[in-house]
Amino acid sequence: MEHPLTQFEYCPKCGSSQFIINNEKSKKCIHCGFVYYFNPSSATVAFILNEKEELLVCKRAKEPAKGSLDLPGGFVDMNETAEEGVIREVHEETGLIVQEVRYLFSLPNLYLYSDFKVHTLDAFFFCKVADTSHFNAMDDVADSFFVPLSNIKPELFGLSSVRKGLTMFLAQQ
Incomplete structure (x- = not known):
């Protein structure tokens, strides 16, 4: 290795x-x-469900895994907690305001950025938002939409930790 x-x-x-x-x-x-x-660098991933129990899914606008499915989230900035990071990332990528954050689990990941292997520790959170009806694809997100949990296919998600995290999340539902 x-x-x-x-x-x-x-x-x-x-x-x-x-x-x-x-x-x-x-x-x-x-x-x-x-x-x-x-x-490892700290990163976050958000599970956001609407009132129909559908999961908010994003389409990646940039490499790595450009064009594949993803969940809202990203790197934690210096001097912020993982909770603050996931709240900020969700807002930057979707415009949604997170009101409640609950830590679920973490997974290691290897994230290729500018041909550099970034080892990350991805913290997965369940995030509640007050209003899921008004959101936009922003920042490094090409599109965002809600998908029924029964239609989620982890293999369509581009990052390995997100695929594994989705599998774990769906098994708990």
């Missing part, structure tokens, strides 16, 4: 090229002694 830091050739602290593998999760700079541990 390729070391997760193979794309990092130089020490991020001093710029030395003597940045070598320290262990399976880190690299160490021979020049300044800095050790960099590779940890």
